[in-house]
Amino acid sequence: MFQKTRELFPVKEKGAFLAHCAISPLPRPACRALAEAAEAQMRGGGPGLVPYFGVVEALREAAARLLATRSGNVAFVKNTSEAMGMIANGYPFQPGDQILSYVHEYPANHYPWKLQEKRGVELVLLPDRPMGDGDTGRRPCGWSMEDVRRLTTERTRIIAVSHVQFTSGFAADLKELGAFCKERGIDLVVDAAQSLGALPVRPEEWNIAAVAASGWKWLFGPTGTGLFYTAPEFRRKLAHVLVGAESMVQGDDYLNHTWQPHTSARRFEYSTTPTFLAAALEACLKAAVLPYPADAVAAEIFRLQDRILATIDRDRYRPLLFSGPHRSGILSFITREDPDRIMKEAAQEGVFVSARCGYLRLAPHWCTTDEEVDRAVGVLNALDPA
Structure with a gap:
């Protein structure tokens, strides 16, 4: 196979x-796509890239197949940190609200939430637990649902965890966690950098509000690429943090300054898209991810x-x-x-x-x-x- x-x-x-x-x-195929796009710009400048301007939409469609969603719910980003930053800084937190995360999260899924303490938001950290078979000493391992239940309060607005911990390999049971969040009206935000492309990730089925993943690990893509899923109802909660020409419906009608941001996930693609990288990541999905x-x-x-x-x-x-x-x-x-x-x-x-x-x-x-x-x-x- x-x-x-x-x-x-x-x-x-x-x-x-x-x-x-x-x-x-x-x-x-990814290397070939990169080279072809670079060749097009070398030989024709902007006009040479015209055939590639639709590649981001093709990438969104491919990513939507992977995540079992619609392309309008997926954006192309540079990395997980960028996506998490747009969520954390755009979320309608109020002073006293809480974010629940894990004490040993990767920085991309820690610092954006830590920053919200300036807004009077409390970052509550799940303690490390020996979840695997074996003594880890003082090395990070994972977290327990018992601690999630114990530390969740009526002020918890977001639970932000990695699907897979980058150190130990501990994977969260996203189906169980998503059901827990649905019962309590909590938004579940998942860093899938260490799972997307290796494990099933089904945000709509599992009640996940947002998924961010880098493209250069299990998706085989180039560095500087990432995918960003948001559920429509969650997306409507977020204020705009980064905006530019590509955020707006009028696109390259640059002197039309009417405030018309996209309502789809395209709103997060705020500025000049790295066309070469989008073409390469799309090639990876089509050649090495979606076939299986x-x-x-x-x-x-x-x-x-x-x-x-x-x-x-x-x-x-x-x-x-x-x-x-x-x-x-x-x-x-x-x-x-x-x-x-x-x-x-x-x-x-x-x-x-x-x-x-x-x-x-x-x-x-x-x-x-x-x-x-x-x-x-x-x-x-x-x-x-x-």
Whole structure:
């Protein structure tokens, strides 16, 4: 089913890539789309790019298929921080309102909410809990629904969490969390940088108000790209934070200063769109994401993880394991050795993994072959211990 070819992913010529939770290698169609758009501008300037001006709408349509929504609910952004900033600074908070988040969130999903303290809003942080199978020491792990219930009050307006924690790989049960928020009239905002493209993300089915994700991890896209979903009723709550010509219905009628912002998610695409990057991300979605159902992708990733777990040296690399809806594309290991050193030495042998916050992270994607997994484990097992 999965086309795990070097033609689609030339990185395979260099080695075994198991770091899709960091920056993924571009598939060949994305590189081609970038080059073609650059060629068009080189040879024709603005007029040469005219055929590419519709590419953002094509990207929105592709992203809408991935998220099972309408294209009008999806915007093209540069990164997760940009999307979260527009939500946090545009939300109609009142003094005394509360935001519930997790103490070890990635900065993109922490600082925008922290900033709201200047508006008299309280940021309440879920404590870290040992949610996985294994002692993490002082390393971050995850949070519990029991703490969510305990810390939610009548003043809680937003719950903002990552679908998958970038350190441990702990995944939130978004279906359960979304149902909880629906019962209490709370807006659920999700950072899906570490899940979109690897796990199913169904915002309309799961009562998620907003989803923000970077494009360069599990979506295989170029850096500087991201996707931003908002539910229509949530979008109507948000004040405008960043505005420009592209925010307005009149578009390039630049001297028409009538206040006519788009009511769709296009309102968040406020200024000159990086056409090259949009074309590349669209190519990634069409060539490497949409051809395979999200459930099938997750199942293949978990199969590859199980293959890793069957042969890796458990005395040297102790896995942090999650079950059911808390499992993700990130397989984190605890080791007595320096994870950064292991990462660097493995790269010298053509095996690419990542290290974060005391964990060694292995993150195969559907494009990873069994042979690449075996090679990676063999290299890790054979590295000289510190």
